[in-house]
Amino acid sequence: MHKIKYRFRDPGLRPRRTKLDVPGWGGEPEPRKNGSREQPWHCIPFAEGAQYGIELFYPFEQELRVSTREGRLVIEGQSGPDPETGASSPPFRNFGDQFYTYQILLDLKVEDGFAIRTEPHPRFYTDTTDTVPIAVPALLRGWWPMMFFMVFKAPSEGRTHIFRSGEPFAQIIVIPEEPDFQLVEMSEEEAAERELQARRIYKARSTLSAASQWTSATNTVFDGTYRQIHRAAIAKNRKK
Incomplete structure (x- = not known):
């Protein structure tokens, strides 16, 4: 069990392990049965991948x-300069028109040999x-x-990115510092x-999927x- 320690400045920025919201960006709670619409959470590889990291929530009311x-x-949506610090809140800046930054102050302390990587929140992939x-x-x-800022890709012409209070806006995953692998x-x-x-596996599909x-x-x-083999693999690992 690895521990990740954190500290943050803005109230409400508190990170948490990413959760798959159903109903929500993870889809609707439609059962796996004939006539149901496919939902993101129906896919085990996506569901596991989406919950692999740490999600960050937008901490400002506006x-x-x-x-x-x-x-x-x-x-649009920034307040005027703070009389004491001169900083705007929320602290966003244009970064060459093709990108923009969020001047975030977040510290995630990982164990030796590990690093943190920012990436889009998984709800980006299910958003319409x-x-x-x-x-x-x-x-x-x-x-x-300390992480002092995060960079975001600018929206396409005519599009708008929206940051709302309490909504996740990015995900962080913990990975080894060095990509110590070789393609062979x-x-x-x-x-x-x-x-x-x-x-x-192909030959056994009719048997494995008989009930599902x-x-x-x-x-x-x-x-x-995949779901049946996945369950069996987890059960086997738990017995070790």
Whole structure:
């Protein structure tokens, strides 16, 4: 169990493990049965990937909108300068019209050998309104004591990104500092073993999906093979 310690300046910025909101950006609570509309949470790989990180929530009461109009970035919703610090709140800045920054003050202390990486919140991938902010991936190594700003991609012409109080606007994942891996082509023996595994799974699909197969509203057949093997693998690991 790895521990990630945090501190933050703005009330309401408190990070948490990402949760899949259903109903919400994770889809509607439609059961896996014939006639149901496909939902993001129906997909186990997406559901697991979406909940892998730490989500950040917009801490300010006033809504903030970032738009692109005639090629120029427009930020709406900032209050006037603070009389003591001179800073605007929410603290957003234009960054060359193609990007913009959020002057965030957040410290996530990870264990030695790890780093934090910013990325879009998973609700970006399920959004149909083009209003979800797009956080630009960036890696901060563990020795850096504070995240001072986050960069976001500017919306397309005529589009608007919206930051609302209490809504997640970005996700952070914890990864090894160094990408210590090497791409190596499989040996013939390894490739044959993987091919055999794939064929065994394919052959067993009718058995594995007997109790879970269903056809969606768009006539897509879901057989639940991955889900069944996934459950068995988790159960096996828990017994170790």
